[in-house]
Each structure stands twice: as structure tokens, then as C-alpha cells.
Amino acid sequence: xxYSILEMEPDGKNYYAAVIPGEALITEFDLIYFFEVIDEFGxxxxxxxxxxxxxxxxxxxxx
Numbered sequence: 001x002x003y004s005i006l007e008m009e010p011d012g013k014n015y016y017a018a019v020i021p022g023e024a025l026i027t028e029f030d031l032i033y034f035f036e037v038i039d040e041f042g043x044x045x046x047x048x049x050x051x052x053x054x055x056x057x058x059x060x061x062x063x
Contacts, residue, residue: 031059 004024008016025031034056038044048055 025061027061029061031061032056033059 006018006020008018011017020031020033035047036044037047046055048057
């Protein structure tokens with residue numbers, strides 16, 4: 001499975017954002033994503049938590 005990594009940038013107080021380029025979307029497939037976060041101390045987490053649920057968020061791409 002091929003994937004891309006996008007760095008999120010601060011977008012206001014306590015908010016972060018990233019833009020998925022349109023050319024990265026393939027209409028034959030749904031968009032699947034997850035978040036990996038790491039703080040300034042090196043602590044990390046995934047969302048959704050793979051120990052508790054399906055570790056992906058799936059969004060249908062219009063065809």
C-alpha cells in the first residue's frame with residue numbers, strides 16, 4: 001500500500017491543519033487516513049487507536 005505523509009501546521013489556538021492535494025486522490029479508491037502525533041517530548045499516539053478500533057478513517061471519494 002502506497003501512502004504519503006503530510007505535516008500538519010498550526011491553524012489557530014490548539015488547532016492544526018493539512019491539505020490533501022487533489023492530485024493525490026484516486027477516484028477508483030476511497031481515501032484512508034489516520035493521525036500519528038508526537039509532542040515536543042517525544043510522546044506519541046495514533047488516532048484512531050489501533051489497540052481499540054480499526055486504525056483507519058475511510059472517506060468515500062466521489063467518482
